[in-house]
Amino acid sequence: LKYTYERRASNGQPPRLHLANVICSKPRAHHGSVYCLDWSCNAADGRSWLASGSNDKLVKIWSCEEDGTFAKSPPVELAFHRSTVRAVRFFNQTSHSGMYLASVGGGAHGVFVWDVVQGVQVCALAGHSDSIFGLDAAEEPGGQLLFTSSSDGSARCWDLRVPGGETARLIASSGSHQSAVHSVATHPQNTGAGLLATGQEDGAVKLWDLRARRVIREYHHHTQDVRSLAFHRSGWLLSGSFDGSVGLVDAEDVFLTDPIATFQGHLGKILQVKWHPQEPVFVTTGSDGAAKLWSMASSD
16 A cells, blocks of 8 residues: 655644644653653563663663553662663564563663563673664564664674674764764665665765675655664655755665655654554654654646
């Protein structure tokens, strides 16, 4: 099912959006700003969790009830990081039962993996030489791959099928990226050996063929740091930039080098973009303090 972009703004003004109802909130959940969140809503045992990371250097794992509200039990606090926690990501290991959480940030320049069910650290992965900003995961036969991007100008692949996850495959070095790599995303319909997108500090978005470890397309519709990327299962790639714009490209169209659309709806930097798991709907958050929900219109 394909959809076409429908411009909902008029006269260059942001669209009118209705506020959604707040299911629950947690005031003062951290002692600093919350930089990242991830939600696990399909755990094997039926439980769900919310993970948050902050510039207070903590990762917190909150247990949630079936209706989405927070459980009464206090969160699990993880104090692995020496600086701001930039990204958290839940994932399943097919070779082991349970739910796992990876987190990255500044300071230690490492990737930390936590067994959520057992409550123990699985491994700490070292390989980057500067702060890690981007994190994503992809399932492979027999295990999981993690992908990270860093201010050291590289993107790396971590194979968790290897005991301890010590094998780090360098995807791109500073020589090929030429600037800090602040976001990374994998195509959800491919295995870990398929398509990978990276976003750079200079505004470029690059699409990689992981089998060949080379760039197959490059997009330049942003003028500032690309801090967030997200793939839809259809192959659409969203990018959010500090220039205040959101870009939409068709990553599966090998002949299309220009974005399908670029649009603005925030009064400031774009911090995060995220697709709905099934529907052609996505959310954006910005430095203006707003979260906005966008819908793609059917071509029919």
